[in-house]
Amino acid sequence: MATAAKIGIGSAINRVDGVEKVTGTARYAAEHPVENLLYGYIVEAAIAKGRVLSVDEDAARAVPGVVEVITHLNRPHVAWTDHSYQDEMKIPGSPFRPLYDDRIHFSQQPIALVLAETFEAARYAASLIEIAYETEAHNTDFDVALDDEYVPKKKRSGYVPPKDRGDAAQAFADAPLRVAGDYRLAPEHHNAMEMFGSTVEWHGDGSITVWDKTQGSQGVHAYLASVFGFSKKKVRVLNPYVGGAFGSGLRPQHQVFLAVLAAKMLERSVRVTMTRQQMFSHAYRPQAVQSIALGAETTGKLTAIRNAATTSTSRYEDNMENVVTWGLMNYDCPNADAEYTLAQIDTPTSADMRAPGAATGMTLFEIAIDEMAYAAKVDPLEFRLINYSPIDAMNGTPYTSKALREAFREGAEAFKWSERSAEPRSMREGNELIGWGCATGMWDAQFSKTSASAKLSANGHLEVACATSDIGTGSYTVMTLVAADTLGLPPEQITAKLGDSDLPAAPVEGGSWGAASSGAAVQLACQAVGKKLLKAAGKIAGEPLDGAKIEDVLFEDGCIVLKDTPTVRVPFGDAMRAADLTEIEEEATAAPGFGDMWKGLHKSKNTHSAIFAEVRVDEELGVVRVTRIVDAVAAGRIINPKTARSQILGGVVMGIGMALHEETFSDHRLGRWMNHNFGEYHVPVHADIHDIQVIFVDESDPEVTPLGVKGLGEIGIVGTAAAIANAIYHATGKRVRSLPITIDKILE
Amino acid sequence: MSTAVNSATYAAMPIGRVPTTLTINGQTRTRAIEPWTTLLDLLREGEDLIGTKKGCDHGQCGACTVLVDGRRINSCLKLAVTLDGAEITTIEGLGQPGNLHPLQSAFCDHDAFQCGYCTPGQICSAQGLINEGKARTRDEVRELMSGNLCRCGAYTNIIDAVLDVIGEQA
Structure with missing residues (x-):
């Protein structure tokens, strides 16, 4: 029997809520x-x-x-x-x-x-x-507040204290090569x-x-x-x-x-x-200063990592992020220590903004890593491979998967990194200096307890529902594809419902756990519907499925099909009519630990990326153009390559903003943000964005989450600004340690 | 027959209103409009044409872009009473579910949006750009679409979608 190509997990389909969005019929909160x-x-x-x-x-x-x-x-x-x-x-x-x-x-x-x-x-x-x-x-000056930095007594949920190893102070003192400096990130506003x-x-x-x-x-x-x-x-x-929303x-x-x-x-x-x-007047990404000291052998092998950061919070809440752990996890280095403190200023409490902690701490760390690569006269990509850690070097635990090496290889190939000339200021075209830089990105692969329901009607329509949100992330489409995959129905016959507190329980959508969690819940609910369908089919006269068990069948084109004898097919409607059912509705909860997840219980779960950037810098004017980015991402299984790519593009664009544009300025006399509008808080616009290539490297990981999905909302921004900063150094020979890298910092 | 905007509440307002004839998406009506009402607020609050978005209210983001007599403008910067006799096209007038405008289809096919909030403005702006007839290359389209911000960062896909449609019409 001829069947249409199955659409399911891995199919690149158009966003199912797209027509509403392009016709202006999608209603937002104030509409x-x-x-x-x-x-x-x-x-x-x-x-x-x-x-x-x-x-x-x-x-x-x-x-x-x-x-x-x-x-x-x-x-x-x-x-x-x-x-x-x-x-x-x-x-x-x-x-x-x-x-x-x-x-x-x-x-x-x-x-x-x-x-x-x-x-x-x-x-x-x-x-x-x-x-x-x-x-x-009042005081809104972070540099003044740093005098009173402190370690909060009570830790925020999700905060991971850094774990020291070896003797980093001594190893740094003994190291033949040393790089040390303060790296800074300006306050940023989400500005959805x-x-x-x-x-x-x-x-x-x-x-x-x-x-x-x-x-x-x-x-x-x-x-x-x-x-x-x-x-x-x-x-x-x-x-x-x-x-x-981006966390706001x-x-x-x-x-x-x-x-x-x-x-x-x-x-x-x-x-x-x-x-x-x-x-x-509310959420913003905290301002940060990170003191990084790296020691290495002349070969480029890291011997010491010292990583201390302070971020801003309000007077009334201790907003903590995981800023200093990333470098310690990612690099093979026998001696490492880290410290994280807060400084209070008279602003609203800082908040999670796309890849909170990592977008700050991993990005700044990756600029320091680049400096050390130059100090060791080792190609920056090679430097990262010399110090590659297949395990989580901070916790000493294996990863459920880490295809970062493959990401480096595929990214470098697409970027043509091998054609790079090593010396800074060695590439130019006309009055523009050209620079190539790279960086590593890292984020958590998270999973959060989530429920979903699935309701199949006798006419073949399936409705899946979950109280999760779609903030542009593609949740509607993810739920639809997982349901299509599980019950073998075309997406046109499936409606995904979300964004309603009356629906089955889901956490806030954030942290990149949405697709992994709501996807798993939808799959479970659909599997429960499948079992009911099979039971109903048992009532059909003559028992065409001959008492088959759930593992003996698959769901395809709206039929229950015997795996061993695919010509035996029972349409869902026939099964439901035989059992006198007009609909089948099931609800299920996906909680951490089920499926193969228990095997990953004591492993580290992370996404990784390799980012390559090309910049062109006007030698006289200091104007930077980011002309090319390749982001190779290892993030487990990709549910919808089309919307997944967009997630990464979005993260990269915000990373370009972090590298070159975004900064909220305070007038400390008034204690007030000065550039609180789109005219003066600069986000990337069309003219700023050139070629961006996204690569998903193959990374099969059944232990990380039930669907093998790691999540994509954050990883695109992490490290992107570092790749650009490193490219600017390569172009100009000027090392800028504070983001954003505005023209004045290049010309000064 | 002229119908007051948001009838009962606006009628109670003593600040004065100006009869203004507007053709919105092909429908011509004379409305009594308060002088302090922007075209954007008239569309959204008075006409329930919420496809036109408010992203800054200061002409800085482009989310409110509509076509007035075929030209793209920021509707937040235009007082509605100044548009007497004008023909206004919003995203709802360009195409509808089941009857998509080529730009709307191209945006879907290229995944040229994520949250969708800037999207109607991007599409109206792209139509305005096409009407202007001066953008042909990727660089030109990028430059001339730069008044429309997209915080989700769908820029490359938006340009792909717009170029597709420009290519078809060329």
């Missing part, structure tokens, strides 16, 4: 139509630290259409304990409580919300509010294209529906129930489409708090959106 809507506009603190003495609202209230001005003085009751405000991604400390009292913890803190019948009236009225402050001394927004529908019976820009509907659901005292059944949170939507942001607060107080539906400027 759900609700009757009788009030618009909220946020008023922010103009000082960095102190108290609100008074709020003059008279002029604002006089604006026609203004309904209410909410401040800490007139807000309804909300929870007060830290515990009540702790979200799924909680950070040790005392979470920020919006409009709680008169205290100001950071500039741009929300201190009032104006509600009006139109957006324009709310915005105008907000501009008329006069606030009197009592100011206190969709601004934070929430639409709250007030149903009048004490229940609310909330469309929120978040990476986790159930996280926000739990937060709202806890903070406002809603019974969990009275709140439903939806995020079917999320216009990017892991924790509930204050617009959802304010929108629900207003809805509850006024008993009306409310929409609150942040402005682009207000997008700088």
Whole structure:
């Protein structure tokens, strides 16, 4: 029998939510139509630290259409304990409580919300509010805060303390070759294209529906129930489409708090959106300084790694990242030590941003590694192979898989690395100096307990559902492909549902665990449906499958097929009719440890990448163009090569931003971000992006996660900026140790 | 018959309104519009044409790009009352599910988006670029699409999609 090519795991298909996105019919948080809507506009603190003495609202209230001005003085009751405000991604400390009292913890803190019948009236009225402050001394200067760096007492969940080995201090002192320096990363803001927004529908019976820009509907659901005292059944949170987030939507942001607060107080539906400027009033990637000291033999063999980093956090929470562990894990070196501290500044708490910790710590480390390669007069790629560690060198454990060597080989070949001339400033074309650099990237292959349901109807339609999110990552498509693969149905007959707190439990989408986790849950649920189908087929008169067990059959083209006798095929509909079933619905939970995962229990689980970059630097003007990137990624099994490639492209583009453009500047006198808009916070634009080639190297890994998937959301950014920084050195002979590498640093 | 925008609430507003005739996606109507309402907010809040996105409200990101008399503009920088008599095309007017515009199809086939939020603006901008008739090469398209930011970093795929359509029309 002729069958169409099976579409399943590994098929490069178009994003299943693509048509909605290209026709403008996909509705994001602030776009759900609700009757009788009030618009909220946020008023922010103009000082960095102190108290609100008074709020003059008279002029604002006089604006026609203004309904209410909410401040800490007139807000309804909300929870007060830290515990009540702790979200799924909680950070040790005392979470920020919006409009709680008169205290100001950071500039741009929300201190009032104006509600009006139109957006324009709310915005105008907000501009008329006069606030009197009592100011206190603040500090937003990270370099000043470094004097008071500290090791937090309580560790954040997921934080891995570095493990020292050998005697790194002595080995560094004894090393024939030494490289040491301070490497820096500027604060960065996520700046997803969709601004934070929430639409709250007030149903009048004490229940609310909330469309929120978040990476986790159930996280926000739990937060709202806890903070406002809603019974969990009275709140439903939806995020079917999320216009990017990159970590900024892991924790509930204050617009959802304010929108629900207003809805509850006024008993009306409310929409609150942040402005682009207000997008700088919360999450950002912490500023970092990393002191790296490397010792090596003259052959290029590393003998000492010393890696100490400090990142910025707020006064009220200790945001910790895994910054210093990566270099210790990745390189074979007998002596290594590391240290990680925080420094507090008067800003909102820093936050996870794409590959938190690794994008900082691995990237900066890879610049130092490049310096040592030059010190040893060894090709930078060869240097990495000399010091290659097949095992996790920090923990002494094997990896479930590590195809980094293959990534180096395939990447180098595609890039034509062998044609590189070794000396800096040795390649040029016209007035442009050309440089080639490389770096290693690394991230965790994570897995998180996730549930999913699968519902098969007698007409052959399958619906799979999970409360995970699709923040542009392709979750809808991943769920569809896994379901198609498991039950042998074409994608057109499958609907994936996500982004709804009522659906089977899923964590926030982040950390690159989404595809591995929700994919595994969908597979389990579909397998359970398959078993029910087989049982139903047993009721067919004459038992065409002859009592076959689940391992004796496969699911193909909507039929149960005998593996040994593929001509015996029972359509799903026939089986269901025989058993008098109109639908089969199953729910399953994928938790860490099942399948072959137990074999990987004591192994390290990571993705790796080899990044090669070409830059062209205008010798007189210092303008850098990144003309070519090859990123060879070892990330286990690839579910959809098309969307997977896009994930890596996106990470690389953000890495180009990290290398050349992105930096949020503070005016320390005002304690306020200065460039809080897209005109002055530069992200890469079309003209900045040239040729990017993505390679997925073969890496079979049944132990890492049930589907062998490692995740791709973060790995594309890790190390990319280092490859570019290293290429800039190769082009110019100028070593810049602080990112971004702006023109002034090249010309100085 | 002229219908007020978002009828009841806007009608209650005493700041004054200006009768403005707009043709939006082929439909001509005269609306009474407040002078402080941008074309972007009119489309999104008044007409429920939410395909036009708000990404900065300051003309810095391009997410709100629409075509006015065939030219691409940032709708956040245009007060709606200044467009009396204009013909406006939004993403909803370019093509619909089941009836995709060639650019919309090309964006799907090239995976020229991830989160999708900048996408309608990119597509409208690309149509405007095609109307201008001056971009032919990859470098030219890159340069002339640079007013449309994409934070997911789909740039290379977007250019591939646009070049595909330009190539077909050439």
